[in-house]
Structures are given as structure tokens and as C-alpha cells.
Amino acid sequence: MEPLSKQFYCRNTTDVAKELLGKLLVRDLQGKVMVGKIVETEAYGAHNDPASHAYRRKTDRNAVMFGEQGHAYIYFTYGNHFCLNATARDSLPAGAVLIRAIEPTEGIEQMLRNRETSVSTNIGSGPGKLTRAMKITMEQNSADLCTAGELYIAGSNDQRNYKIRRSSRIGIVRGVDKAWRFFISENLHVSKKLKSK
DNA sequence: CTCTCGATGCACT
DNA sequence: GTGCATCGAGAGA
Secondary structure, eight states: OOBOOHHHHSSOHHHHHHHTTTOEEEEEETTEEEEEEEEEEEEEOSTTOTTSTTSSOOOTTTGGGGSOSSBEEEEEETTTEEEEEEEOOSSSSOOEEEEEEEEEEEOHHHHHHHHTOOOGGGTTSSHHHHHHHTTOOGGGTTOBTTSSSSEEEEOOSOOOOOOEEEEOOSSOSSSTTOOOEEEEGGGOOOOHHHHHO
8 A cells, every 4th residue: 555645735625535535544654554434524724714723723732733734633522532633735834634534445454443432333423433443543643644654544446536515614613615525425424413403 | 413512721912 | 620533322202
């Protein structure tokens, strides 16, 4: 599995978010490999985006969003969960793509153990769930996603023509006007609540 | 199936 | 002190 190049991430953040759909998230724990197909993403910008961590200024937490493209930006939230982003931007000072959901393709047994569940249908259906399943924590923050190390994103041989849908982002109150969430519709359940928004 | 609600810890005001 | 880029249990339908 070949990592995506840095150039892939040096473009408009929303374009990168859309094109990460169908790509493979790879977690290598000393040879024990877990892989999942990315099926849901969200783009977060800089001073142009009130929902973004990088909206106001560079701080210790969001510094990676202002750094080199193609790196992991990870943060801890709601007292329990880690969320994984890939830094991506062109002319703006900061930007990242939140990986919201994966569909496991390899190492499923290991992911189930990490999640402490036997329900295989929703292993990676949420940003906090997929980091738990793949043992992704702050230790991987700023990791280079363009080299085949412990965490990276690879291209896929699956050339199916996905139906890509987009909507407002989830779990935010500001910036709801931007349709910067992208997902592969056949894989995701869209609740009534979201439809009515 | 749908919806509500509390847990939880840290960054930032 | 306030507010989260969330999750899962539990109740109701």
C-alpha cells in the first residue's frame, strides 16, 4: 500500500476532503496492520471558518493545522475521545480534514478488541470510535501521513464510482452554512435529525 | 427503530 | 467558569 503524496494535501481543503473518500487509513502496530476505507470526512479551514480550531489564532493545541500538509492533527475532546485529521490547505494559513468514519477492511479482530465490543457493523462509524479501534492517541499527533510508518493514508485499487454526497458539518453550532461534510451515501445511515436541518 | 441525557477532561475566555 | 469537530446507555414507540 502506497501512501498518498504530500502534493495530494497541498490543495483546497474541501477538495482534499472530498477526494479522501475511498482512500485507505492504515495503522501499523509493530507489524499488526489495521486498515479501513474512509467513508466520511469534514473540511475545517482557518480564519474563514468559525467552526475551525484554527479560526482565531495559532495555539499549542492547533499548531499542527498551521504546519506542513499531510500530517496528522489529533485532539482530545469531550473528556473521552480523540479525533483524527489530516492537514490540508493551499493558500490559507491553516486547514485540516476530519476523518469521521471508516469501513474496516483488514485487522477487524484487533479493532473489535480495542473497542471492547463484538458488534462489527459500527466499528469505525464515528470520529471517536475509529481512533479507539485503531489505538490512535496524542502520541500520533503530527505524524507524517505521507510515509509508510505507524499511521498513514494510502491510495486504493477500488475504482468504483462512488456516489458522493455532501451536507452541513456535524456537532457544530457556528459555520453551519458551509456544506463541508462529504460521505459515501451507500455506506451511511442519515438520521431524520440531520435531514431536517 | 428514535430520541434524550450524562460522563468526562482540557483548551480557551 | 464555559463549551465543546462525541459516545453509549436507557427509555419510549
